Amino acid sequence: MGAEEVQSPVSHPTPAGEVSWTPIAEEAERAAKLLHPETKFPKPAHRRVFTIANQKGGVGKTTSAVNLAAGLAMHGLKVLVIDLDPQGNASTALAIEHRSGTPSIYEVLLGEVSLRDAAQVSDQSPNLYCVPATIDLAGAEIELVEMHGRETRLRAALTDQALDEIGPDYVFIDCPPSLGLLTVNAMVAAQEVLIPIQCEYYALEGLSQLLKNVELVQKHLNPELDLSTILLTMYDGRTKLADQVSAEVRSHFGDVVLQTVIPRNVKVSEAPSFGQTVLSYDPGSRGAMSYLDASREIAERGAAR
Numbered sequence: 001m002g003a004e005e006v007q008s009p010v011s012h013p014t015p016a017g018e019v020s021w022t023p024i025a026e027e028a029e030r031a032a033k034l035l036h037p038e039t040k041f042p043k044p045a046h047r048r049v050f051t052i053a054n055q056k057g058g059v060g061k062t063t064s065a066v067n068l069a070a071g072l073a074m075h076g077l078k079v080l081v082i083d084l085d086p087q088g089n090a091s092t093a094l095a096i097e098h099r100s101g102t103p104s105i106y107e108v109l110l111g112e113v114s115l116r117d118a119a120q121v122s123d124q125s126p127n128l129y130c131v132p133a134t135i136d137l138a139g140a141e142i143e144l145v146e147m148h149g150r151e152t153r154l155r156a157a158l159t160d161q162a163l164d165e166i167g168p169d170y171v172f173i174d175c176p177p178s179l180g181l182l183t184v185n186a187m188v189a190a191q192e193v194l195i196p197i198q199c200e201y202y203a204l205e206g207l208s209q210l211l212k213n214v215e216l217v218q219k220h221l222n223p224e225l226d227l228s229t230i231l232l233t234m235y236d237g238r239t240k241l242a243d244q245v246s247a248e249v250r251s252h253f254g255d256v257v258l259q260t261v262i263p264r265n266v267k268v269s270e271a272p273s274f275g276q277t278v279l280s281y282d283p284g285s286r287g288a289m290s291y292l293d294a295s296r297e298i299a300e301r302g303a304a305r
């Protein structure tokens, strides 16, 4: 909901093909409150480390990692995004230097650089840190195979002590679109898994494989790992299918699924090309509002855990 949309009396398709809608007064008021930077989200009792995983590409892993992180950071929490995808999309979205040779998660995995030394502050918020991924990480999937402790190298780098040097309340590890060793490292290093699920026909395909991997990691490498959060993304309210997928996911996973659903919104996809999160690119957009809402839900759950 941009400023013009708030005044528009009825739902109508925008030129971009999206449905804009008129929020009722309450919704507008709630939104204004949520956007207000003075509104502080509650701190979690303990630092929460999430891995954002789904071996499908293009489901909103990176978009969710950076925008949830920005939502939490904007409301007073300290957040670290770890870019574990050689494509470096999270680094790009947060305008973090990630040319080859920049200290990155690759050197951290090799044990050559500390987490603190690889972390950069994002200009999106002084509370928002990012350890970038460079193209050097592309070889890691293969190099790791030969390495000692190949599944546990990220965990070895993310000790309490190493994290304390940055001090985040939340850590989001953005995974590549595969179930290879990088994703395994992320699942071993995290306490929680967040799975973004795109509200479309093939969304549930491959999910059982992902769940099986989570179980394998729980059984053999990280018994603490909790599939705590599912986020429905790219919801298109004009299609029946989106509702069917969301109903099916909710009936399967119950409370694990966040109430907030992220709509398909063109502002969300435009933001990264400006090195911005959607929260700063267009704070009044539906995409920004929904990511803020989702981050608030995550923070509230974190405080209650």
Ligand code: ADP
Binding pocket: 056, 057, 058, 059, 060, 061, 062, 063, 064, 089, 177, 233, 234, 235, 262, 263, 264, 265, 266, 268, 269, 270, 272, 287
């Ligand atoms: P992944 O990290 O899972 O591969 P991305 O987060 O990169 O997926 O998203 C894939 C593409 O979809 C990107 O171009 C992104 O900008 C776009 N996108 C993600 N979420 C939305 C959304 N809610 N509305 C519109 N476009 C989106």
Ligand code: MG
Binding pocket: 061, 062, 063, 085, 089, 175, 176
């Ligand atoms: Mg990605």
